[in-house]
Amino acid sequence: MTSTPVRERSTLGFVGLGAMGAAMAGRLLDEGFELVVWNRSPRPAELLAERDGATRAESVAEVLERAAVVHSMLSDDAVVLATFTDAVLASAPSGRLHVNHATISPATAAELAERHDRHGVGYVTAPVLGRSTIAGTGALLVVASGDDAAITSALPGMECLGARVWNLGSDPRLGAVVKIAVNYSILNALQSIAESVTLVEAGGIDPSTFIEILTHTAFSGSAHKGYGPIIAEQRYQPVGFAMALGLKDLGIAEETAAGLGVELPVAPVLRELFTEALADPELAQLDWSAVAEVTRRRRRA
Numbered sequence: 001m002t003s004t005p006v007r008e009r010s011t012l013g014f015v016g017l018g019a020m021g022a023a024m025a026g027r028l029l030d031e032g033f034e035l036v037v038w039n040r041s042p043r044p045a046e047l048l049a050e051r052d053g054a055t056r057a058e059s060v061a062e063v064l065e066r067a068a069v070v071h072s073m074l075s076d077d078a079v080v081l082a083t084f085t086d087a088v089l090a091s092a093p094s095g096r097l098h099v100n101h102a103t104i105s106p107a108t109a110a111e112l113a114e115r116h117d118r119h120g121v122g123y124v125t126a127p128v129l130g131r132s133t134i135a136g137t138g139a140l141l142v143v144a145s146g147d148d149a150a151i152t153s154a155l156p157g158m159e160c161l162g163a164r165v166w167n168l169g170s171d172p173r174l175g176a177v178v179k180i181a182v183n184y185s186i187l188n189a190l191q192s193i194a195e196s197v198t199l200v201e202a203g204g205i206d207p208s209t210f211i212e213i214l215t216h217t218a219f220s221g222s223a224h225k226g227y228g229p230i231i232a233e234q235r236y237q238p239v240g241f242a243m244a245l246g247l248k249d250l251g252i253a254e255e256t257a258a259g260l261g262v263e264l265p266v267a268p269v270l271r272e273l274f275t276e277a278l279a280d281p282e283l284a285q286l287d288w289s290a291v292a293e294v295t296r297r298r299r300r301a
Contacts, residue, residue: 011036012157013067015060015083016102017044019239021073023135024101024128024161028071029053030136031160036066040083060084064092064121071157073101073128076248077108084112089119097122099154101142101161103180103245105252106173106259113146113172122150125172126158127179131226131240139163143182145174177256184253187246187270189223193231194292198299207232227289234293236286246288247274 010033014025017039025048029035035054039045042056049056057063060083063070074080080102098121100112109125116123124146130139142162144151151167158165168174193211200210211228219228230236250270257264277283277291 010034010156011067013037013057013063013070015039015063015070015072016074017048018073018075019132020128020135021101022048023132024071024073024140025054026051027136027138028157028160031138033157033160036063038063059088061088061091064088064096064098068095069097069099069154069157071099071101071154071161075102075245077104077252080104080112081108084115086115086119089116089121092119092121094120095122096120097124097150097153099124099126099157101126101128103127103183103249103252104176105180106176106256109145109172109176122147122153123172124150124154125175126154127175128162129179129182133238133240135161142166143168143175143178145169145176146172180249180252180256183249184264184267186223186227187250187253188266190227190231190289190291191266191270191273191295193224193228194295197228197231197292198295201296202299230287230289231292234290236290239285239287241288243274243277243284243286243288243290246291247271247278250274 012028012033013036015038017025017037022044025035025037029051036057037045037048037054038057038060045056048054057066074083080100084098098116113123124144126142126144129141138160140162142158142165144158144165145168147170168178197207197210201207211232215225215228250267254264254267273291273294276294283290283293
């Protein structure tokens with residue numbers, strides 16, 4: 001006997017079905033939502049539409065026509081802006097709402113909010129914290145900002161996707177600032193782990209034992225417990241977050257800091273390391289934590 005979903009079976013839209021988006025959309029289906037989905041390349045949408053409760057739309061405009069609340073997970077600023085254009089938003093029925101889960105710059109978040117407002121479409125900046133490997137479990141964290149009524153309307157989907165949702169306030173830029181600050185901290189953590197692991201390896205110590213010691217008490221958070229073993233054991237596949245996206249997020253952090261008058265002294269070092277990793281055809285295809293191999297390779301024999 002199949003169990004009955006605990007949530008009312010309402011219809012949501014979902015745009016962008018990469019690794020993260022597909023997992024998030026799958027989570028919404030698992031929790032009993034009906035979905036209207038669209039992706040730039042049709043195959044991921046076709047695959048998802050094979051599941052009960054999901055149908056594929058031919059365009060983003062159709063998703064907005066068929067679903068009052070539309071979630072999206074797209075790769076970067078340019079793609080979000082090119083997907084939710086003035087023309088697409090102008091065709092949306094009144095009362096529609098777009099919940100944007102992408103990691104974007106604060107400036108783009110503000111531009112999107114203004115664009116949506118011009119056409120009477122609600123907008124919430126709602127980036128998520130967590131890797132694609134947990135996106136289907138409801139364990140993501142959501143940092144949302146925007147009009148309070150819009151956030152309230154977006155809560156059913158956001159609460160399904162995230163173990164916790166933070167309402168950061170009405171300024172649509174705030175969610176973007178928090179998300180990029182979190183990713184900048186992870187970028188620093190990846191490098192600190194890489195340097196520490198390289199140090200103990202040079203001293204003849206098993207890196208996995210070191211990570212066990214490191215994460216036992218002092219660094220017991222998900223970044224160190226998650227990425228520490230990956231770096232120690234050089235397990236960079238499957239890719240949870242692409243190397244190129246790591247450099248993209250670093251660029252957003254640098255741009256955001258410059259706009260706020262903040263200096264990031266470590267950022268140039270991180271940029272050099274990620275640039276070198278992306279120039280290597282092997283490393284470029286691995287998880288962003290594989291940037292640790294640049295530090296390993298620089299160790300003197």
